[in-house]
Amino acid sequence: MEQLANALDRVSRAVGAVTIWFALAMVLLQFVIVLLRYVFGYSSIFLNEGVLYLHASVFMLGAGYTLMVNGHVRVDIYYAKVSQRRQAMIDLFGHVVLLGGSLVMLLIYSWPTVARSWAILEGPISVGGIPASFLLKSLIPVFCVLVLLQGLSALLRDCLRFSGRTSEGAK
Template sequence: MARLADLLDRINLAVGRTVRWLALAMVLVQFAVVLLRYVFGVSSIAVNESVLYGHAMLFMLGAGYTLLVDGHVRVDIFYARAPARRRALIDAFGHVFLLAPSMLALLYWSWPSVVNAWAVLEGPISVGGIPAVFLLKSLIPAFCVLLLVQSLACLLRALLRLGEPAA
C-alpha cells in the first residue's frame, strides 16, 4: 500500500512542481497588462484573460499537490490534540465520506458541460478573448481526478497508520 501511495503522490508532485510556475507567470503578465495600459495606453482582452486562465490552472491543477503537502485549511478543533490513531480515523473518514463523494458528484455533474464545450469548441468569454473556454472547463474534471488520486494516497497512508500497533 505504501508503494501505491508513493506512486500516487508522485503524480501530484509532478503536477504541482509544474503549475507552481504559473504564479510567477501570472504576476509577470499582470505587470505587463498594467504597464501596457497605463504607460503605453494599450489594452488586450486576450492578455487580460490569460491571467484568469493562469489563475484557474494554478488553483484547479494545484489542489491535489496542496493536499499532498497538507496545505489546505483545516479546522482542527479535535484533530491537533488527538492521538495518531484517532487522527488516522478522522483522515480516513474525511477522504471516504467527504472528499471522494464531493469530487465524484462534481465530476458527474460537470461532465456534460465539459463534453458540450468540447463538442462546439466553446469560444472566448469576451469578444476578443482567448477562444478556449473548452480548455478552461476541462480543468474541472482534471481538478476532481487529481484530488481523488491524492485522496486515495492519503487514505492508504491513514489505513497504514491504523494498521500499526498502538504506542
C-alpha cells in the same frame, strides 16, 4: 500500499512543479498588462483572460499538491487532542465520505457541460478573448481527478496509520 501512495505523490509533485511555473507566468503577464495599460495606454481582453486562465490553472491543478503537503485549511480543535489511531479514523472518514463523495459528484455533474463545450469547441468568454473556453472548463474534471488521486494516496497512508504501520506521507 506505501509504494502506491508514493507513486501517486509523484504525480502530485510533477503537477505541482508545472503549477509553480503557471504562477510565475501569471505574475509576469499581469505585470505586462499593467505596463501596457498605464505606460502605453493599450488594453487587451485576450491578455486579461490569459491571467484568468493561469489563475484558474494554478488553483485547480495545484489543489492535489496542496492536499499532499497538508496545506488546506483545517480546524484541529478536536483532532489535535486525540491519538494517532483516532486521527487516522477521522481522516479515513473525511477522505472517503467528504472528499471522495464531493469530488465524484462534481465530476459526474460537470462532465456533460465540459463534453458539450468540447463538442462545439466553445469560444472566448468575452469578445476578443482567448477562443478556448473548453480548455478552461476542462480544468474542472482534471481538478477532480488530481485531487481524487491525492486523496487515494492520503487514504492509503491513513490505512497504514490506522493499522499501526505508520506512514506520515512524503512531505
